[in-house]
Amino acid sequence: MMIRPAELAAIRDGEVDLAFRRWDRPRVRVGTRMRTAVGVLEVTQVERVALSSLRAEDARRAGAPSLAALREGLGHRPDRSVFRVGLRYAGPDPxxxxxxxxxxxxxxxxxxxxxxxxxxxxxxxxxxxxxxxxxxxxxxxxxxxxxxxxxxxxxxxxxxxxxxxxxxxxxxxxxxxxxxxxxxxxxxHGGPPRERAPRPPGTPVPRSIGAPATRGLRDAGVTTLEQVAEYTLEQLRALHGVGPIAVERLAEALAERGLTLRSP
The missing domain is CATH 1.10.10.10 (Winged helix-like DNA-binding domain superfamily/Winged helix DNA-binding domain)
Structure with missing residues (x-):
C-alpha cells in the first residue's frame, strides 16, 4: 500500500487516520503492520464503501483538502471498488x-x-x-x-x-x-576489525527524494539534512536532479527535525 511521505508524517502525528483506495479486492487486512519511512503503521479498518457515501469528515480524516478533492482523486478506475482503510501509527521501526x-x-x-x-x-x-x-x-x-x-x-x-x-x-x-x-x-567476528571510513554525522537525506535528487545532492557534497539546511530554496532548486517533489520532501523531512532551509 503506497502512501505519500506527507501523508505518512500526518498519520504519525495523529492528523490523519484514514486512507481511501480503488482496489479490485482488499490489499491489506485489519491488523496488518507496514514498515514505512516514519515507522510502523497498523491497519485498523478495511471496508468497502460507496463513493457517494463519503462525507467532509472522511476527507478531513484522510488529509484531503475537501470532499470534492477526495472524490476527484478516487474518480479514476471506476470499475474498481472504493475501500476505506483505517490507519494508526504503531511506533518506530524496530x-x-x-x-x-x-x-x-x-x-x-x-x-x-x-x-x-x-x-x-x-x-x-x-x-x-x-x-x-x-x-x-x-x-x-x-x-x-x-x-x-x-x-x-x-x-x-x-x-x-x-x-x-x-x-x-x-x-x-x-x-x-x-x-x-x-x-x-x-x-x-573472529578476525581483526576492518578499517572503515567514519560514518558521516547528521541525519541522512530521506530515500523518498529519489535517486536523481540524491545524486545531485551527493555531487554537491550533501548527504545529510543538516547540510541541506545550509542551502536556500533557490540554491536547492538549482542543483541538478533536485525537482519540485524532492524539494517538497526535503522540506518535510527538515520540518520533522525542527530544521528549515536558510533564508535568502
Missing amino acids: REALREQVPGAGEIEQIRAWLDRLDAASRHGPWTRATLQIIDRSPGVRAPELAAELGRETAEWKADVRKLKEKGLTESLAIGYRLSPRGEAVLD
Whole structure:
C-alpha cells in the first residue's frame, strides 16, 4: 500500500487516520503492520464503501483538502471498488534500534548460524558473507551494480538483502546500502576489525527524494539534512536532479527535525 511521505508524517502525528483506495479486492487486512519511512503503521479498518457515501469528515480524516478533492482523486478506475482503510501509527521501526545493538559473542554465533542456514537453503549457493562484504566495501553504491558484480539478478539479490535487513545487519540508504554497527560486528567476528571510513554525522537525506535528487545532492557534497539546511530554496532548486517533489520532501523531512532551509 503506497502512501505519500506527507501523508505518512500526518498519520504519525495523529492528523490523519484514514486512507481511501480503488482496489479490485482488499490489499491489506485489519491488523496488518507496514514498515514505512516514519515507522510502523497498523491497519485498523478495511471496508468497502460507496463513493457517494463519503462525507467532509472522511476527507478531513484522510488529509484531503475537501470532499470534492477526495472524490476527484478516487474518480479514476471506476470499475474498481472504493475501500476505506483505517490507519494508526504503531511506533518506530524496530529494525532501527536493532541496527545499533552490537551483539556479544554468543549472539554473533547465533546470527552466523542463521546465515549458514540461509546459505544452505539457497539455490544460488552461499551468498550471505559475499553480500555483507560487498556492501561493507561499497556503501552507497546502486544495487544493480553490486548484484552484477556478484553475478546475481538485481531483484532477487535485493530480496536477499532484505533478509539481512530484518536482522538489523544492513540498512538502506537513498542510494544503495551500508552495514549497520550490528552487521559490522558480525562480519568482523573472529578476525581483526576492518578499517572503515567514519560514518558521516547528521541525519541522512530521506530515500523518498529519489535517486536523481540524491545524486545531485551527493555531487554537491550533501548527504545529510543538516547540510541541506545550509542551502536556500533557490540554491536547492538549482542543483541538478533536485525537482519540485524532492524539494517538497526535503522540506518535510527538515520540518520533522525542527530544521528549515536558510533564508535568502
